[in-house]
Amino acid sequence: MLSxxxxxxxxxxxxxxxxxxxxxxxxxxxxxxxxVNFLQFGLPKIQGCxxxxxxxxxxxxxxxxxxxxxxxxxxxxxxxxxxxNSRERSxxxxxxxxxxxxxxxxxxxQLLDQFEHKGPNGLHLCLVFPVMMSDGQAMTIREKPRCPxxxxxxxxxxxxxxxxxxxxxxxxxDLQPANILFTLNCDLSGGMITEPEFxxxxxxxxxxxxxxxxxxxxxxxxxxxxxxxAAFSTLLVKIGDLGGDDFLPVTPMALRAPExxxxxxxxEKVDIWALGCLIFQLATNEPLFPVESFGCTIDEFHEILRSxxxxxxxxxNQKFAIHISERLPTYFGKENTEELANFLWSALHERPxxxxxxxxxxxxxxxxx
Numbered sequence: 001m002l003s004x005x006x007x008x009x010x011x012x013x014x015x016x017x018x019x020x021x022x023x024x025x026x027x028x029x030x031x032x033x034x035x036v037n038f039l040q041f042g043l044p045k046i047q048g049c050x051x052x053x054x055x056x057x058x059x060x061x062x063x064x065x066x067x068x069x070x071x072x073x074x075x076x077x078x079x080x081x082x083x084x085n086s087r088e089r090s091x092x093x094x095x096x097x098x099x100x101x102x103x104x105x106x107x108x109x110q111l112l113d114q115f116e117h118k119g120p121n122g123l124h125l126c127l128v129f130p131v132m133m134s135d136g137q138a139m140t141i142r143e144k145p146r147c148p149x150x151x152x153x154x155x156x157x158x159x160x161x162x163x164x165x166x167x168x169x170x171x172x173x174d175l176q177p178a179n180i181l182f183t184l185n186c187d188l189s190g191g192m193i194t195e196p197e198f199x200x201x202x203x204x205x206x207x208x209x210x211x212x213x214x215x216x217x218x219x220x221x222x223x224x225x226x227x228x229x230a231a232f233s234t235l236l237v238k239i240g241d242l243g244g245d246d247f248l249p250v251t252p253m254a255l256r257a258p259e260x261x262x263x264x265x266x267x268e269k270v271d272i273w274a275l276g277c278l279i280f281q282l283a284t285n286e287p288l289f290p291v292e293s294f295g296c297t298i299d300e301f302h303e304i305l306r307s308x309x310x311x312x313x314x315x316x317n318q319k320f321a322i323h324i325s326e327r328l329p330t331y332f333g334k335e336n337t338e339e340l341a342n343f344l345w346s347a348l349h350e351r352p353x354x355x356x357x358x359x360x361x362x363x364x365x366x367x368x369x
């Protein structure tokens with residue numbers, strides 16, 4: 001198990017260094033016959049300098065058997081100052097102890113293992129997950145909108161994951177493209193992840209050396225565009241990053257439910273709103289609320305949101321359907337467009353209590369038709 005790997009640092013590599021509470025860590029950890037080779041640090045997922053993501057290769061040898069297990073995993077190393085009180089770990093452990101079957105369980109990122117790593121900036125909690133090859137942020141950067149089958153399949157998988165969380169009395173609280181993770185519904189081969197390339201860190205003359213900084217850097221080893229041409233039937237979607245705050249909204253403003261624009265504890269209905277915004281963007285490659293939140297106050301954004309909502313929704317579902325159809329190709333089809341508009345409409349009511357539940361959305365004609 002990986003939890004026995006935290007003691008022996010064999011070689012040092014880099015994390016994507018963003019603050020003094022993120023430390024350098026090992027390219028390899030060796031203990032009790034287990035070898036983990038960290039292929040790459042600094043995948044594009046540093047959220048508020050909370051954690052660093054990397055690929056890893058886990059070697060496990062059983063000394064009394066001619067059996068050697070090799071697998072790729074994803075490693076999340078948390079900042080030292082939050083490692084001892086990780087909300088995400090608590091939720092993941094809670095879910096891992098559930099002895100229940102739910103079709104959405106496979107669509108929430110599962111914790112494989114955990115261990116602690118002592119770095120120059122403190123003790124870091126390291127969480128181990130299955131490898132995910134892309135995320136919704138990358139998958140929505142495309143030249144063309146998606147076909148109905150793709151939108152339907154991905155929406156259903158996200159909804160199943162949300163339904164699983166809500167069924168356990170949990171809500172995500174930070175549903176956004178970067179937290180919707182994609183991989184292939186098959187075993188990943190080693191060729192999908194390339195070996196790292198290293199560049200030593202050189203300090204300029206007169207600059208004081210910072211021992212907590214990395215000794216060398218490595219470029220991103222995650223292949224880009226790997227899933228660009230994958231058939232949607234081969235994609236497996238999982239919801240990740242369960243460390244959102246119940247009382248402090250961390251969702252990007254353009255995905256934030258209206259009730260969160262003022263101090264207000266969230267519930268599962270904030271996930272439904274964010275889901276509606278996500279699926280609109282998934283289908284059209286455009287944000288539903290194209291608002292630049294940088295430099296925008298809460299009050300200013302609230303006014304912008306209300307203005308856009310009034311323009312889109314004041315005449316009911318029909319005008320919203322027109323708005324969507326103008327952003328979809330003709331091959332999406334009139335019936336599919338109308339069903340998609342009705343589906344999203346069910347999720348995007350301003351009053352939380354008027355929004356449909358995950359169960360209701362899973363039974364909507366857009367998904368089951």
